Amino acid sequence: MYSILLTAWVPEEYLRPYRDTYHIVCPEPGRHISGQDLMDEIKNYHALFALGVQIDKEIIDKGERLKVIGNFGVGTDNIDVVYAKAKGISVVNTPSAVSDATAEHAIALMMSVMRGIVRFDGEIRQGVWFNEAFSDRNSGISGKTLGIIGMGRIGKLVCKKAQGLGMNCVYYNRSRLEGMEEMKYNTSYLELDELLKISDCITLHLPYSKESRHMAAEEFFSKMKREAYFINTSRGKVVDEAALVNALKQKEIKGAGLDVFEQEPNVSKELLEMVNVVLTPHVASNTLETRINMVNEALGGIIGVLEGRHVDNIV
Ligand code: DGY
Numbered sequence: 007m008y009s010i011l012l013t014a015w016v017p018e019e020y021l022r023p024y025r026d027t028y029h030i031v032c033p034e035p036g037r038h039i040s041g042q043d044l045m046d047e048i049k050n051y052h053a054l055f056a057l058g059v060q061i062d063k064e065i066i067d068k069g070e071r072l073k074v075i076g077n078f079g080v081g082t083d084n085i086d087v088v089y090a091k092a093k094g095i096s097v098v099n100t101p102s103a104v105s106d107a108t109a110e111h112a113i114a115l116m117m118s119v120m121r122g123i124v125r126f127d128g129e130i131r132q133g134v135w136f137n138e139a140f141s142d143r144n145s146g147i148s149g150k151t152l153g154i155i156g157m158g159r160i161g162k163l164v165c166k167k168a169q170g171l172g173m174n175c176v177y178y179n180r181s182r183l184e185g186m187e188e189m190k191y192n193t194s195y196l197e198l199d200e201l202l203k204i205s206d207c208i209t210l211h212l213p214y215s216k217e218s219r220h221m222a223a224e225e226f227f228s229k230m231k232r233e234a235y236f237i238n239t240s241r242g243k244v245v246d247e248a249a250l251v252n253a254l255k256q257k258e259i260k261g262a263g264l265d266v267f268e269q270e271p272n273v274s275k276e277l278l279e280m281v282n283v284v285l286t287p288h289v290a291s292n293t294l295e296t297r298i299n300m301v302n303e304a305l306g307g308i309i310g311v312l313e314g315r316h317v318d319n320i321v
Contacts, residue, residue: 008312010305011047013039014057014078020301028309048072053308061085066093074311076304079291080104080160081241082321083214097321098307101159103299104291109163111290112209112239113171115263116152119284120145120207120235128281143282145206145233145260148172153205155198155221156212156240157183157191164209165191176201202229207237214241222246227253235261239290242266251276254283265290 010024012032021030031051033039039047040059048054048069054061057078063086066072075090077099087097118124122144129136152168154161157179165175175193177183182195202208208230212218222236223246230236236259238245247268253259254277261282267273270288277283291300303319310317 008052008309009050010053010055010308011039011051012055012057013044013059016057016301020298024305024309052312055304055308056085059084061090063089066090066095069095074098074308076308077321078300078304080108081213083241083243087321096311098304098311098317098319099321100300100303101319103296103303105159105163107293107296108160108211108239108290109167111265111286112160112164112211112237112263113167115239115265115284115286116168116207116209116235116237117147117171119237119261119263119282120147124284125281145235150174150206151176151204153178153196153201153208154193155179155201155208155210157193158211160239161209161211162191164211165193173207176205199229202226203231205234206231207235209237210240210244212240212244214243218244220244220246220249222250224249224252227258230259232258233260235259235263237263239265242268242270247274247277254280 007029009029015033015035024030044065045068048065052071053074054072055076061075061084066086066089072095074096075085077085080099080101082097082099085097090097126136148171150173152173152175154164154175154177157177161177168175169192176196177193178196178198178201188194221244227249250262251274254262263284265286266288273285277285307317307319
């Protein structure tokens with residue numbers, strides 16, 4: 007019987023369907039297995055299901071029987087994928103499960119910040135009834151241009167949803183989509199500088215890597231329109247957070263909606279004090295339906311690899 011170790015608690019009801027066929031071990035609620043405990047344990051398992059932990063070379067080396075690592079999320083920057091693969095260990099993730107939820111969250115952040123929802127909500131709770139007839143504290147959405155950076159699964163879903171709100175969508179991606187796909191998504195490719203120059207809102211949907219680190223830094227923000235907004239639901243380290251804070255302070259951009267931060271769980275103090283910024287604690291995929299789908303997608307991939315089948319969610 008194959009044995010699978012989970013690094014964090016998953017409610018029993020979601021594991022039960024797998025229990026007859028696999029030996030699954032998972033910690034008690036609120037507990038995590040990481041660091042030395044994980045290094046001591048991992049040698050006994052064929053598969054590791056990584057929920058919110060860093061899996062580096064040292065841990066991989068201890069996995070004498072390890073055949074596959076499943077990640078609870080689409081972003082695998084917490085796993086040394088290159089090293090795992092070099093050792094013949096497959097890595098699987100959850101691209102299908104998280105895409106819609108993440109795209110939805112990007113749209114929700116965009117709407118919240120552009121329409122001033124969180125700011126108005128905060129004021130009304132404090133007894134302030136905003137009644138300036140002509141103010142420039144928020145922006146409309148319909149007819150505006152959304153610049154999507156990273157046109158993978160999530161970027162494409164954002165594109166569709168934003169078009170439903172009446173936005174025009176343009177994109178930048180490492181490789182340009184095929185003509186038919188551009189037609190299908192009714193979008194056009196722009197070089198990054200051009201996209202920054204014309205977009206009323208920019209949203210990031212690209213993985214973190216050495217190449218994408220601090221892609222959005224001082225120069226990036228200085229090229230955006232002063233009345234544009236910035237949304238990030240990808241990875242915090244893709245953004246130079248100090249440069250973003252500075253751009254907001256200097257009014258180089260109008261506002262931001264952020265689900266991810268450079269030093270999670272720490273958030274720049276200045277961001278916490280800004281009224282034109284909406285912040286959420288890396289919860290884009292955190293709905294119960296999505297989380298259940300993520301468990302099933304990751305376990306499905308793990309089991310597929312263990313049983314020698316082709317799996318779609320291999321990294
Ligand atoms: C992902 O899917 O990578 C999300 O950030 C969840 O952690």
